[in-house]
Amino acid sequence: MSDKTTDNTPTKLTEAEFAASLEGLDTWSEVGGTIQRTYEFPDFIAAMAFVNKVADAAEQQQHHPDILVRYSKVTLTLSTHDAGGITSKDFDLARFCDSIA
DSSP states (O other): OOOBOTTSOBOOOOHHHHHHHHHTOTTOEEETTEEEEEEEOSSHHHHHHHHHHHHHHHHHHTOOOEEEEETTEEEEEEOBGGGTBOOHHHHHHHHHHHHHO
């Protein structure tokens, strides 16, 4: 799997790597060069608690998703802007988000 360039910037996954990685995350989908998933929670407070956990992890990893909150629904959109597409960092963060949802 593509990992990093010499300057520590993750490299964009090949189409085959992307497809293989997406297979393991059946609740995520490819949307315009990103991966995206919508989570549903019992209420706004639960949705915001999830967003705060995602924000803490994202800040630690220096990898920040686009987050859209609609009352009890949270949509995360991931891509690695530095690499110009999807990298292993996106799938790592997606798996983490699934584990805390």
